[in-house]
Amino acid sequence: MTVFPQLAYRPSAAAIDAAVAKLTAEDPAFRVSRQPLNGGQILAFDQLPANLAAWFDLAVPFADQDFLVFEDERLSFAETRAVADRAAAMMQDRFAVAKGDRVMLGLRNFPEWIIAYMAAVTLGAIVVPFNAWWRAGEAGFALDDCTPRLAIVDGERWAAWGDELTARRIAAVVVRAPAVGPAHAWTAEMAAAPEAPRPVTVGHDDDATILYTSGSTGTPKGAVSTQRAVLSVLKCWAAYFGALRGLTEAAMAAAGTPPPSDPVASLQTVPLFHVTGCNALFLMCFPIGRKLVLMPKWEVAEARRLIAAERITHFVGVPTQSHELLSAPGLADHDLSSLVDIGGGGAARPASHVADLLGAFPNAAPALGYGLTETNALGCVTNGPDYAARPASTGRPTPPTSEISIRDNAFAALPPGAVGEICLRNPANMRGYWNRPEATQAALVDGWFRSGDLGYLDDDGFLFIVDRAKDIIVRGGENIAAQEVENCLYRHPGVAEAAVFGLPDIRLGEIVAAVIHPAAGARLDGASLRSHAEVHLSHFKIPARIWFSAAPLPRTASEKIDKRAVRALYSEHRENADKGGGI
Structure with a gap:
């Protein structure tokens, strides 16, 4: 059996669960209890930041550190927040965006995507990220469904969707391209805006996002999440990954091995319009001061160059990207030794790729997460020795708030080893589908989200996905x-x-x-x-x-x-x- 040295310091899932349980018992800020949410009794945090704007405040200790890196542009956390405040004022003052209004984002991975998101949720508006690959007809369907007050688009999206926006008289602001026709220019609108918006009271139960997901009916459904839901997934991950990092560094210290010296930094390879790109990458930067290097599109050679140049520590992408990272010609041309984690999600990773990644990146451990748009990507996670031992599993439920149950056609719980529908219950679940009450009722049962995926739990609580019930x-x-x-x-x-x-x-x-x-x-x-x-x-x-x-x-x-x-x-x-x- 191959021994991979980078796994020597990585804790087991059981050790992480124990550490998180200790945290929730001893730290009131992480205490959890059963609460009535989404029609069920959900295990949720007793305390959360007041809203997403308060989550952004967690980066205050890192104010002068680099946050966003795009080509030759760099913005610190403080600079990004100041630009986002001005963008919120621009939306409010120039386009009358108010609490509950929808703001559509149609851009590649540009800094303005992140700035516009921060601005909109600060106002209590609902961010609606559009898939940047949609054709005009696909975008038109979603525009009719969510009826945004304002659209923030790049030049490519304005060229592709401009007629759809104009026909519906939706105001559009174009970034990084000339404003043509009725569109407004981002730079001009920002220059004319006040420095900060008028205060808006935003609470946990206010809607924050609508993310469209392909459904088996053939037309996208908009999964609506509250500020509470988004904050809940972020705090759950903060507890889990904090425990993972703490246990890893403690094991290294006990062995006399110094911890990684590079500051935490991630490469934004996956689109921001997906929950992985938005939640796991962008929004998780604030509590740990993580630098985020943006790639507008995936190119393996450019990814390797950026990892080496920016000393990227955490790579998160769909499994095809991590496989290309190790298999495309030229791997030895760049120093990728800064990588400590190679995460994946959004699709299954072939079991053979786990050992390949461990062999190719001696300082990095592969990881995999399982979640859905409707759960804000919260579900299961696996890494380290557990992932190496069970490469076909997507891991155990993410503590302390994620629960997984396998149900039969009558919605009865099944025992370990039995295959049934994977159902997820946590405070990060969507509150429902936009304008789809029947679909909402079918998908959410007693607080459980019915994933449409088929799988089973083994005797140790590890989830294995075997098929999809949905087409x-x-x-x-x-x-x-x-x-x-x-x-x-x-x-x-x-x-x-x-x-x-x-x-x-x-x-x-x-x-x-x-x-x-x-x-x-x-x-x-x-x-x-x-x-x-x-x-x-x-x-x-x-x-x-x-x-x-x-x-x-x-x-x-x-x-x-x-x-x-x-x-x-x-x-x-x-x-x-x-x-x-x-x-």
Whole structure:
């Protein structure tokens, strides 16, 4: 068995649980109790910061330290807060943004994304991050759903979505590009704004965010989180990772090994519009004074350069990114010795990658988290020796407030080892879906969020995910509703039947595949169908494999297309995809 020296000082999950339990028992600031939230009795913190603006205040001790790094730009924590205050005043004074109004963010990973988020939640407005890869039609659907008062967009998004915004008379401020037509320029609006906004009273139960997630119905649903929910996940992680770091450094000290000397710094590789990018990376910087180096798009060579130049200590990305970090040519060209943690989430990491990462980065330990948009990314976490021993597991519930239960079709709890639906209960869960009361009622039961994922807990409480009950494909960390892709394909007049499903892929986790039964007399090929789909769908939703079946697709007893049978049949014949001849 291979021995990895960086695991020698890492605590077990049981040790972390014990340390967190001690913290919650002895420190009133971290005390937890059962509280009535989201229709259930939820284990929640007795004390939280007053609101997210108060969370930002936790960085006051690090005021002069670098916070945001983007290309040749650097902002300290104090400078970022001052710019965010002016942005809040700009929203309030120039665009009449008030408490409860929605502010849409449509940008790459630019500093203005973070500044606009801080500004909006300070006012009690609701931040609505849009997926920057959406096409105009996808953005238009979400605009109609959330009806924002103001949109903050970059030049690419204004070019792609400007007509949608203009048609709905939504004010737009464009960053890092000239303002064209009715759009306003960020620099000009900021220059004309007061230094700080008028005070607004914002509490725990005020809504903070709406994050859109692909659902099995094919249209995105907006998961609404309160300020309490966002603060709860941040404080839970603060307790957990504080215990992890404290135990690790204590073990190193006992062995006479000095702790890492580099200040904490993270590389923002994943989009800020995802909960991992927003919550786990951006918002977790404030209590520990962590530097955040922004990448507007993923490029492995640039990631390695930034890790070396900025002495990045914590890398968090979807598993495809960490695998590329170690496997792409040129690994030895940069000094990556500053890395101490290589985290992942958003998709499953192949078990073999865990040992690969341990071998490639001798100072770093891989980690993996499991959570969903609806839970603000809170759920399970695994790292260190437990992850090495159980690389197929996503870990144990994150203490002290995350609970996991496996339920059957009647919503009865199942014993260890039994496969059922993974349900999550914690104070970070969304309060519901925006404008979707029926979907909310179906998803939240007695405070439990029904994930749609299938899995089991082992005897030690480690979670293993085995399948998805929902018809969702996860490609490189992006959730894709199979029905949305099918609906797009059905808009082509030559398509009589379509079945869309995910195929395993070593790099992306899954890729999108489709089987088509053409309409009578239609002549179809993969290229023409992809061209059709590209008009309506984001690039990551376009099928990478397409088969054509001369016969109608197999059906279930209820006359629905038998997706499982189709996937089982065609996934064994990848070499025949896109050839138009079936199998």
